[in-house]
Amino acid sequence: MRRRVLVVDRRPELADTLRTALSGGERPEIVHLRRTTQALDVLVDEGPWDVLVAGPSEESGAGLRRLAQIREVDPTLGLLVTVNGKEPSDLGALVKARPDELVRVPAAPAALRTALLATAAAAEGRRSGAIEAALRTAEQATRLGRIYTVSGPTGGCGKTTVAVNLAAMLGKPGTHRVVLVDLDVQFGEVTAALQLRPAHNLYDMVFDANDQRASGAEVAEALATGLTETPYGFSVLPAPRDPVHGDAITADDVTQLLAVLRQHADYVVVDTPTGLREGVLAALDLSEDIIVVSQVDVPGVANLRTFLSMLQRLGVAPEHQHVLLNKEMVDSGVTAHDAMEILGPVAGSMPFDAGVLRALNEGKPLCVVAPHHPVAAKLWRALAAVLPPDAVPPSEPTDEAPRKRRWWQRGSA
Numbered sequence: 376m377r378r379r380v381l382v383v384d385r386r387p388e389l390a391d392t393l394r395t396a397l398s399g400g401e402r403p404e405i406v407h408l409r410r411t412t413q414a415l416d417v418l419v420d421e422g423p424w425d426v427l428v429a430g431p432s433e434e435s436g437a438g439l440r441r442l443a444q445i446r447e448v449d450p451t452l453g454l455l456v457t458v459n460g461k462e463p464s465d466l467g468a469l470v471k472a473r474p475d476e477l478v479r480v481p482a483a484p485a486a487l488r489t490a491l492l493a494t495a496a497a498a499e500g501r502r503s504g505a506i507e508a509a510l511r512t513a514e515q516a517t518r519l520g521r522i523y524t525v526s527g528p529t530g531g532c533g534k535t536t537v538a539v540n541l542a543a544m545l546g547k548p549g550t551h552r553v554v555l556v557d558l559d560v561q562f563g564e565v566t567a568a569l570q571l572r573p574a575h576n577l578y579d580m581v582f583d584a585n586d587q588r589a590s591g592a593e594v595a596e597a598l599a600t601g602l603t604e605t606p607y608g609f610s611v612l613p614a615p616r617d618p619v620h621g622d623a624i625t626a627d628d629v630t631q632l633l634a635v636l637r638q639h640a641d642y643v644v645v646d647t648p649t650g651l652r653e654g655v656l657a658a659l660d661l662s663e664d665i666i667v668v669s670q671v672d673v674p675g676v677a678n679l680r681t682f683l684s685m686l687q688r689l690g691v692a693p694e695h696q697h698v699l700l701n702k703e704m705v706d707s708g709v710t711a712h713d714a715m716e717i718l719g720p721v722a723g724s725m726p727f728d729a730g731v732l733r734a735l736n737e738g739k740p741l742c743v744v745a746p747h748h749p750v751a752a753k754l755w756r757a758l759a760a761v762l763p764p765d766a767v768p769p770s771e772p773t774d775e776a777p778r779k780r781r782w783w784q785r786g787s788a
């Protein structure tokens with residue numbers, strides 16, 4: 376697009392000289408404005424402009440202050456200021472105006488040409504930077520976090536273990552906002568597994584102090600301040616303390632909670648109770664990845680087959696399902712290999728190992744306390760396909776206490 380230059384000066388000579396100086400090659404549109412007091416209006420109403428050239432009549436104190444004001448309104452505009460050799464009458468305003476180029480007048484056409492082109496190039500650089508920054512902000516504002524739901528057909532197969540470790544793997548790079556939701560609303564174990572003492576739980580997010588369902592805005596505000604921090608780079612939304620309260624949580628509540636969380640978190644990991652009850656289906660609906668955990672034994676594998684066919688009936692695409700076989704034991708009569716002959720390929724399989732229980736009893740994710748433990752290493756490999764590229768194997772946390780903050784405050788990672 377042809378560049379547009381506004382020359383503000385009471386006399387027309389400067390604009391004429393610029394026209395002559397730029398008559399070869401790319402010829403910008405040069406518009407002359409005599410009434411300098413209207414400069415700001417013309418810049419705003421008749422823009423966009425690439426460069427403003429301030430002629431000698433703008434060298435007065437009022438003129439320079441006008442330029443400083445213009446710079447505040449449009450920080451990306453190119454600004455070429457002419458000076459006629461005297462000390463500027465308001466040096467402070469000149470500094471605030473941040474001219475790209477200063478040219479002493481009268482100047483040779485070639486010098487004016489060079490200064491104008493340099494000013495235009497500086498403005499272009501600033502504009503493309505500003506556009507990129509605006510695009511980045513818009514993208515961040517609209518990007519929704521990725522939801523992983525960890526599910527499974529049998530009790531005790533390792534869903535909570537996988538969910539806690541996945542959250543730690545996602546949280547560890549320290550730049551992601553990760554939240555682990557305990558959707559096992561009646562007998563959730565995340566709080567115990569991490570030895571947390573939460574001030575709030577899922578029920579408090581959805582219901583107010585009088586047990587009345589909270590409004591959408593109240594739920595969002597409660598989530599912003601009510602999650603429980605862990606030292607592992609992720610926050611927790613714990614299950615209700617009272618199983619009766621768990622009963623009150625509906626599929627719509629789950630949808631609402633996850634919809635809010637994914638607006639603010641980069642990753643949301645959902646731990647679920649056994650099976651596919653309503654709340655779990657609501658979570659599956661919003662999930663990019665469904666991690667299905669099953670024990671390596673005959674009932675476990677049989678239930679897993681049924682579970683996977685239910686997912687198929689629900690329309691979950693196979694590429695969104697990731698099957699993890701857990702607790703494989705030597706000499707138990709069934710191996711992960713046997714299971715795969717029935718089920719087809721799986722994302723990974725983990726052995727039964729007392730180290731998992733030791734980490735649980737310590738109240739820490741296994742992949743944090745023992746990142747090289749065989750179960751942690753296998754889990755890491757099994758989940759590699761769903762982890763972000765910057766995820767790195769976790770290591771011991773520092774003793775630093777978690778910082779108090781609004782959970783999704785910007786720049787808080």
Ligand SMILES: Nc1ncnc2c1ncn2[C@@H]1O[C@H](COP(=O)(O)OP(=O)(O)OP(=O)(O)O)[C@@H](O)[C@H]1O
Pocket residue numbers: 527529530531532533534535536537559564647648649701702703725726727728729731732735750
């Ligand atoms: N690979 C493993 N080796 C040894 N123990 C394990 C392994 N995986 C999980 N466990 C242990 O098995 C128990 C059940 O695991 P977990 O709580 O993760 O299962 P779950 O599927 O969430 O159970 P629930 O259905 O009750 O929610 C825990 O004590 C856990 O530490």
Ligand SMILES: [Mg+2]
Pocket residue numbers: 534535536559564646647
């Ligand atoms: Mg569990």
